[in-house]
Amino acid sequence: MSENLDRELMGKETDEREEDTQKGRFLTFNLDKEAYGIEITHVTEIIGIQPVTQVPELPDYIKGIINLRGKIIPVMDVRLRFKKNFREYNDRTCVIVIDIDDLSIGLIVDSVSEVIAIPDTEIVAPPEVGKGGNKYVKGIGKVHSDVILLLDCNRLLNDEDTENLLNI
Structure with missing residues (x-):
């Protein structure tokens, strides 16, 4: 029994170390000329369209679903979510799979x-602009x-979106 507990605790330490190494690291991507970043802890993989x-x-803005190695994943066009014009997909278009x-x-x-790593000292709050x-x-x-x-990944989907996608 003690051996199982030791393994479990070692697993937690490894998880915590992995989280520490990922803290302050962001995957950056582009929409038009703007650069965006999402915390690497949310990213599971990057695939082509x-x-x-x-x-x-x-x-x-929810374009539909894809079959990723037998797992059904809904996909969102971030351009449309941010009310930008649709742009045809090309060889640079990617799908970032996040949890x-x-x-x-x-x-x-x-x-x-x-x-990239961005230290907390180099991150500022966004300016307040309207409601x-x-x-x-x-x-x-x-x-x-x-x-x-x-980006705040938790706010990309509203409650209704999440409920709809969980029921696919």
């Missing part, structure tokens, strides 16, 4: 850039002379 099966009665709570979802983005103006942005990372909008 896949054939998407449309599902009726979902918001237009939000109990749901895996693919985020369709123009291109993926890199994983709900920055509901997806939880911080702004300053990297050299560039600005990276750091």
Whole structure:
């Protein structure tokens, strides 16, 4: 019994170390000329654009579902979520698969850039602009002379979206 407990505790330590090494690290991607970042802890993988099966009665920014090695994953076009114009997918278009709570979802983005570390001292709160103006942005990372909008993955989907996607 003690051996099982030791293994369990060692597993927790390993998990905590992995979280520490991922803290402050962001996967950056582009939409038009803007750079965005999401915490690497949410990212499970990055894949090329896949054939998407449309599902009726979902918001237009939820493009449908893909079959990823036998697992059905809903995909969201982040451009449309942010009320940008649709752009045809090309060889640079990627799907970033993330986990939000109990749901895996693919985020369709123009291109993926890199994983970078941004220290807390280089992250500032987004400016207040009108009602709900920055509901997806939880911080702004300053990297050299560039600005990276750091997204709050938990706010990309509203409660209704989450409920609809869990029932697919």
